[in-house]
Amino acid sequence: MVSTLDQIFVLLKHWIVGQLPAGLQSFAGVLLSVVCIIAVFPALFAISVLLERKGLGRMQNRLGPNRVGPYGILQPVADGIKSLTKEDIVPVGADSVVHFLAPVSMVAIVFMGYAVLPMGRNMTLVHMDAALLFYFAMGASTELSVFMAGWSSRNKYSLLGAMRAVAQMISYEVPLLLSSVGVVMATGSLSLDKIVDVQNQYTFGLPHWFIFTPWGFASFVLFAIAATAETNRSPFDLPEGESELVAGYFTEYSGFKFAEFFLAEYVGMLSVSGLGTTLFLGGWSAPFAFLQFVPSWIWFFSKVMLSICVMIWLRGTLPRLRQDQLMNFAWKFVIPFTLLNLVDVAVWHFMGEGWARWIVCSAIVVIAYVVMGRAGMRRKNIAPRTYRYAE
Amino acid sequence: MLGEGILKGLAETAKNFAGSFVSKERLTTVEYPEERLPLPEASRNFPFLVYDGQDWEKGLRCVACQICEKECPPKCIYIEKSKDKKPDFVGKPQIYPAKFDIDISVCMSCQICVEVCPFEAIKMNTEFELSTDDRFGGLLLNRQQLAKPNEYYRQIHPTEAAEVDARRAEEKAKAEAKAKADAEAKAKAAADAAAKAAAAPPKAAVQTEPKKEGGD
Amino acid sequence: MNPVFWILAVLTVIGALAAVTLKNTVHCALAVTVAFAGLALFYLQLDAQFAGFAQILIYIGAVAILVVFAILLTRGSETPRTGLFSRSWFAGMTIAAAVFAVLGWAVIQSAHVLPHESAAPAVDVNQIGNALLNRYVLPLEIIALLLTAALIGAVIVAMHEKGESK
Secondary structure: OHHHHHOHHHHHHHHHHHOOOHHHHHHHHHHHHHHHHHHHHHHHHHHHHHHHHHHHHHHOOOOOOOOOOHHHOOHHHHHHHHHHHOOOOOOOOOOHHHHHHHHHHHHHHHHHHHHHOOOOOOOOOOOOOOHHHHHHHHHHHHHHHHHHHHHHOOOHHHHHHHHHHHHHHHHHHHHHHHHHHHHHHHHOOOOHHHHHHHHOOEEOOEEOOHHHOHHHHHHHHHHHHHHHHHOOOOOOOHHHOOOOOOOHHHOOOOOHHHHHHHHHHHHHHHHHHHHHHHHHOOOOOOOOHHHOOOOHHHHHHHHHHHHHHHHHHHHHHOOOOOHHHHHHHHHHHHHHHHHHHHHHHHHHHHHOOOOHHHHHHHHHHHHHHHHHHHHHHHOOOOOOOOOOOOO | OOOHHHHHHHHHHHHHHHHHHHOOOOOOOOOOOOOOOOOOOOOOOOEEEEEOOOOHHHHEOOOOOOHHHHHOOOOOEEEEEEEEEEEOOOOOEEEEEEEEEEEOOOOOOOOHHHHHOOOOOEEEOOOOOOOOOOOOOOOEEOHHHHEEEHHHHHHHOHHHHHHHHHHHHHHHHHHHHHHHHHHHHHHHHHHHHHHHHHHHHHHHHOOHHHHHOOOO | OOHHHHHHHHHHHHHHHHHHHOOOHHHHHHHHHHHHHHHHHHHHHOOOHHHHHHHHHHHHHHHHHHHHHHHHHOHHHOOOOOOOOOOOHHHHHHHHHHHHHHHHHHHHHHHHHOOOOOOOOOOOHHHHHHHHHHOOHHHHHHHHHHHHHHHHHHHHHHHHHHHHHO
16 A cells, blocks of 8 residues: 555656557656656646745745745746736847847756656656766756857847856856765666665665765755856846846846746756755655655655755845855856865765764865865955945 | 855755745735735825814815915915805814815925914825826816715824824814803803893982982 | 757757857857757767756856856856957858868767767766776865866956955
8 A cells, every 4th residue: 555655656657658559658657757847847836836935925924925825835826827818029220039038948958957867756757877967967957048148139248147046056066066976986886766866775764865965964065055156046046136237137137038037047956956955865765764654755855945945045144245255256166175075985985984074075065164164264364345436 | 065055055045945835924025006014103195184073075184274285395285265155063164175275296394384384284195106198187186086084094194193183173163162151151141241230220319318328 | 870869959059159159149148058958968868867967967057157148247248249240250160161071080080999889888877986986086186276276267267356455
């Protein structure tokens, strides 16, 4: 019974596909899974938009939207109807083909990342050997859509926003990959299924999730920082800064195209949370050995929504980082730290099992953090500001 | 240590989030149409005409002196005088406005009309939910829409209304006292005249005798 | 020669042709991105997963953006004042045809030599990694040195510009 609930979607899919003639079966199977992903993740998008608005409101001592449905749960529906019925304005000087293609390509590419995420036991859409590389390839392609959006609007502010966004995304692409490389080193495979399988073991009831290792914890924090920067979320949301650049690279977009960008941003957030869950939080495995009766897909989606809640929490807390502070942070702190982390993973691996490696690796991570933190903070000259007046 | 500030900030936000469900001081939102914040006493929005008593036409304090119309900076008041007169609160017959229109889309709430009115007839209202879908006539308030009872005035501006009422009561008392004194004087004069008339013929009869006392 | 191959071939060739004939340089950059995507799909069709995804990650995710930045930061974003095609187009076409002929002859010749097995060897990423770090470690390190030199050079060039402008 428990395993039926766990595999219920897989069994449903097999049953539906079994009704069709044999020639169409593989195609129908893939089509069914794709349709499910396209249905489920926008629904999660609606839920996370609602969570964000209510959550941010509560953190800011106010209620979120609460007029549309009971406690405002129909607010995403109202937002969707609003964006669909707004007039679609394309500026006269804008490059209409590229202007149209930018949001479409962004949405399409962002959804591709879900093909390799293991959403439950046996619930991966495509089993690939180089799955993680595929995911990062898709992530890198979204940067071009951002640029297309900013350039085709023929608006200096959009272009500026797009340049900033692309620079930010490229800079944080490196720590994103490097922090995942630690996991790949520990597992020995790029396949996300194998990564989850390695984490699905239990000692004394506690799981082998990578976040519970010293290098895994550091990697997770760095991955979280890089992921927040990749999806242009606060505190790294200067490209879409509402107070600086109107709306940055999607200033000139109205109506449904704006909704598409919004959708792409949140679906990207869900996607990168899914990857973080798979790499560090054990994917679909349960937190304790005795909790394994709960279906695996429930664990996966709970962890993803928990990551979304943490991202919303960060958004409500931190002020926006300025562009040069952002880039400095990436190149001068995060990347050296990720490289050091790789050394840490190697030490962990070659020291073999036992308690010694915990102490050594934790010591490396903590000392590096403290030293680099102190060094980084000391270089700022926090002296009283001097003024030079025009004579 | 690096990151300490971020953790403290996260803790503060989490406290706000959790506290907003529990304590009223964390969640200070007033859900507008259901709950309203009380307006301060000196708040003002657009003018209204005060009337005493129950009947708005009879008790209307305005005597159509047109001072407010002339003093209004954007000229949003339009007054037409009546042909007949009616008595005011001291009993003196006064004309009244046959038409009194204020265009609240023009009115700038400067309160000059209130300051110059010698009859305490026009005061500032605090009502702000005046939006209408009639673009032209909906924001032109006529005499009946502007007339509100004195009890309403006492409700929205208690101290001002108390002061105005006290002053008017004093004036009324003075006027009544004056009227009484006048009436008494009149009665006395009438009585004197009657006494004089009664004393006149006997006076004429004793015409010679007063000649003796012509010195006084 | 399945239909997928023909579709991808048409896509790649159209992308490449558009990249050389379009007037707006940024459009050309986007068209060359389409050509890169076509190439990546070819690699995937040949079951070379690592090569295909690396092509997307590096060419579309980095090189295309580099090309676009270069266009924007120089004067390439203006539409060309003179015509698009140079006057010596005949010589250019001849040379291109000659190169194409040589490459085509080489490919067809080698197709006779290779065995006729259509099953591609299944190379997984593990084997690529092992090969890179065991057999090909010297070229790997040389390429890494080259890239480091390029990075340092870029930083120095940018720094010198800042120094001069001060």
